[in-house]
Amino acid sequence: MKGFNFHSVKNVKEAKKLASGKSAFLAGGMTTIPAMKLRLASYSDIIDIKNIKDLSGIKVSSKSLKIGATTKHAEVAASKEVKKAISSLAHLADGIGDPQVRNRGTIGGSIANNDPAADYPAACLALNAIIHTSDRKIVSDKFFKGMFETALKKGELIQAVEFQVPDKSCYVKFPNPASRYAIVGVYVAKYKKEVNVAVTGVESAVFRCKKIESALKSNFSSSAIDGVKISSSGFNSDIHASSDYRAHLIKVLAKKAVAGCK
Ligand SMILES: Cc1cc2nc3c(=O)[nH]c(=O)nc-3n(C[C@H](O)[C@H](O)[C@H](O)COP(=O)(O)OP(=O)(O)OC[C@H]3O[C@@H](n4cnc5c(N)ncnc54)[C@H](O)[C@@H]3O)c2cc1C
Known part of the structure; x- marks a missing residue:
């Protein structure tokens, strides 16, 4: 490991001030x-950024579920509020690693990293998530740009991820047996006027x-x-x-997800 300066910051302003093209935010540090x-x-x-208090925690309203960027996967998995509002999201968090x-x-580290096999990016796309950053709000359709690439600018900090509560949803993955990253993962979310199917x-x-989205829009059933x-x-x-095999798995997992939607 090469040498570096270490800073522990207490607020977003301080984090932004220190950020440069050569810096990195440290959340869980898992990557x-x-x-x-x-x-x-x-x-x-x-x-x-772990000591910035405002970045952690879970807030629920009737229409949305907002999760602070430094909230850990285990906290999402165990949260009664998440289980009640979007149980598939708690299930997804419980299956990470x-x-x-x-x-x-x-959650912030996961989506900032945008690993092609990560789980949370699928949740963001399926659940119409809005990414709240230090500078702006980004809709998830415009956030995930490519392999390990996002719409984040240098020094831009994710503060929270806001998911739209669906009528029903389910996430099913075929995990790598060692890392548990998704070999294929399919997230299905049904809303009044749309069905979203995200694949990781x-x-x-x-x-x-x-x-698959258009097939499910007219007939929300596995056979569709x-x-x-x-x-x-x-x-x-x-x-x-x-x-x-991955193409085959998309259909198999999508059918399972539709059948498991609640
Ligand atoms: C053994 C192993 C197994 C895993 N299995 C899975 C799995 O099954 N499914 C899955 O989805 N993931 C898996 N992961 C990934 C893991 O869940 C973490 O989410 C991921 O490594 C990054 O999160 P972190 O908080 O550790 O981020 P860090 O490692 O701290 O940061 C990662 C990147 O994100 C940036 N960053 C962090 N927070 C922010 C922020 N708030 N705003 C802007 N940028 C930020 C950092 O600068 C850095 O570039 C696995 C990881 C390991 C090591």
Whole structure:
């Protein structure tokens, strides 16, 4: 690990002031610290945001669920408010990594990192999330840009993620048996006027599967997905799953998610 300056900040203003093109925010450190130790990344300044009180916590209203950026996966998984408002989101958080990762990793760190196989980006797209940052509000359709790439500008801090409460929803993933990252994960959310189907683990970044969405819009049932054709062109292919297998899994998991919607 290369040398760096360490700052522990107490508010967003202080964090923003210290941020530069060569700095990184430290939330759970589950990605940043291994990347630094392996010398895959190096920074002049590490800005620890864990002590900013306003960044943590869960707020529920009838229409939305707002989760502070430094809220840990284990807190989301255990929250009675999350379970009541969007139980699929608590289930998703409970399936991330292992207990160590869930007790350190944060929702803000997860979506800022935008790993192509991460779970929360699928929740953001399916649940029409709004990303509240230090500078603006970003709709999730415009947030996830590509592999490990987001709409965040240098030094822009995620403060909270606000999910729109659906009528019903379900997230199903086929996890990598070692890391629990999604080989494929499908999040289905049904609203009065729309059905959102978000897929992770399959391309360089999370995406909405419009073909399944339109099949479900006219007939919200697992059988409606039977006739949908998913081309594997451009899909990830690796030692865990070929692109064709991933295409197959999208339909299998989408059917399971529709059946499991509550
Ligand atoms: C063994 C292992 C297994 C895992 N399994 C899964 C899994 O099954 N599913 C899954 O989805 N994820 C998984 N993860 C990822 C994990 O859940 C974390 O969410 C992720 O590593 C990043 O979160 P963090 O809080 O640790 O962020 P950090 O490592 O602290 O930061 C990551 C990046 O985000 C930036 N950042 C952090 N917070 C903010 C903020 N508020 N605003 C702007 N930028 C910010 C940092 O500058 C850095 O670039 C796994 C990780 C490990 C190590």
